[in-house]
Amino acid sequence: MDSSNSWILFVLFITVLHCQVDGRNYRHTKEELALTNQVVINQRDCLSTETPIFIHTAAVTSGKYFERRMTIRRTWGREAKKYKMRLLFVIGVPRNLILERQLKAESDIYGDILQFNFIEDYYNLTLKAISELKWAYRHCSNTRYMVKTDDDVVMNMPMLYQLVQRKKIPSGLTGLVMTTPANREVGHKWYMPHRYYHRDSYEFLAGFSYLLSMDRLKHFLKTIITYPGPILDIDDLFLTGIVADYGRIKRNNSFRFKFFCGLDLCTMETSLVMHACSDSRNSETMYRVWKQSDTGTCHANLRLNRNRARRRGRRDLDHLENSDLPGFSFVSQTNSKP
Ligand SMILES: *[C@@H]1O[C@H](CO)[C@@H](O)[C@H](O)[C@H]1NC(C)=O
Numbered sequence: 001m002d003s004s005n006s007w008i009l010f011v012l013f014i015t016v017l018h019c020q021v022d023g024r025n026y027r028h029t030k031e032e033l034a035l036t037n038q039v040v041i042n043q044r045d046c047l048s049t050e051t052p053i054f055i056h057t058a059a060v061t062s063g064k065y066f067e068r069r070m071t072i073r074r075t076w077g078r079e080a081k082k083y084k085m086r087l088l089f090v091i092g093v094p095r096n097l098i099l100e101r102q103l104k105a106e107s108d109i110y111g112d113i114l115q116f117n118f119i120e121d122y123y124n125l126t127l128k129a130i131s132e133l134k135w136a137y138r139h140c141s142n143t144r145y146m147v148k149t150d151d152d153v154v155m156n157m158p159m160l161y162q163l164v165q166r167k168k169i170p171s172g173l174t175g176l177v178m179t180t181p182a183n184r185e186v187g188h189k190w191y192m193p194h195r196y197y198h199r200d201s202y203e204f205l206a207g208f209s210y211l212l213s214m215d216r217l218k219h220f221l222k223t224i225i226t227y228p229g230p231i232l233d234i235d236d237l238f239l240t241g242i243v244a245d246y247g248r249i250k251r252n253n254s255f256r257f258k259f260f261c262g263l264d265l266c267t268m269e270t271s272l273v274m275h276a277c278s279d280s281r282n283s284e285t286m287y288r289v290w291k292q293s294d295t296g297t298c299h300a301n302l303r304l305n306r307n308r309a310r311r312r313g314r315r316d317l318d319h320l321e322n323s324d325l326p327g328f329s330f331v332s333q334t335n336s337k338p
């Protein structure tokens with residue numbers, strides 16, 4: 001092979017390495033963004049009294065993601081109506097037409113599927129999040145808050161209800177604030193090329209769940225549309241980090257958003273969202289144990305633990321706590337205390 005040939009090969013190699021390490025383009029095109037306005041399976045508008053919960057799930061009708069949807073419908077999703085919440089499972093378009101027909105059928109049965117016109121893929125989650133923000137603006141702007149969550153969480157509906165009713169959720173974004181170094185490991189799930197994001201770290205809200213107050217939704221959308229940089233394909237750090245910073249939208253930290261998969265009653269009773277049981281059978285067990293238990297003793301213990309934590313100098317980030325009521329009693333309207 002002569003040297004000009006190997007030079008061409010070398011350039012080719014570098015190009016391939018740069019553009020398509022893992023099927024990603026790292027950023028979205030204008031054409032892709034236009035798809036976030038296109039609804040394939042629609043649902044009715046929100047009532048002003050209900051809080052929409054947008055749940056990211058995948059456009060499949062069997063396996064892990066389907067099981068997770070069914071588990072949510074059987075567990076905390078079943079409480080939604082009682083607590084004036086509304087579940088909406090958000091999906092893209094499957095590559096397979098048979099699946100599309102089955103998804104329509106599932107939507108006809110449950111009335112909780114919202115589908116947008118981009119191909120379902122992990123690296124299209126930014127498109128999914130933008131689609132649901134736009135949809136919420138058009139169909140739910142009469143509500144006070146919206147919730148984004150993944151499908152592998154257990155959500156505390158009575159607590160969410162209390163927080164919404166008592167307007168205890170701050171304006172802006174609320175969730176678990178994360179600070180992480182930018183990932184520079186080529187091929188890693190969250191790899192971010194330096195040319196698309198040059199700072200060394202991000203601060204954003206963990207994507208498994210966050211709340212947005214509707215008073216900031218219009219501004220948030222405007223910021224996304226006018227943001228001059230690349231629309232990156234890692235949804236949580238792009239939207240709740242980079243875009244929120246650019247638009248000066250507040251990120252409020254709450255320790256009630258937890259990485260947790262287990263059966264500790266106090267944790268379950270005092271968290272708003274628990275994330276980490278990737279097998280939905282574990283989430284289901286967690287939910288059932290929690291709901292069948294008497295959490296009364298937990299409250300007493302919890303206040304002790306909190307005081308101990310304070311003495312250790314831990315910063316109390318609990319801005320969601322209701323200050324007119326002692327401890328966490330506002331959580332327990334279904335479990336009366338002695
Ligand atoms: C994301 O959606 C667009 C539009 O449907 C599609 O062309 C693209 O292939 C999808 N991205 C991935 C990584 O699948």
Ligand SMILES: *[C@@H]1O[C@H](CO)[C@@H](O)[C@H](O)[C@H]1NC(C)=O
Nearest residue numbers: 169170172250251252253319
């Ligand atoms: C929300 O976060 C902002 C800073 O991002 C802070 O100033 C404000 O006090 C927080 N609000 C609550 C209710 O914690």
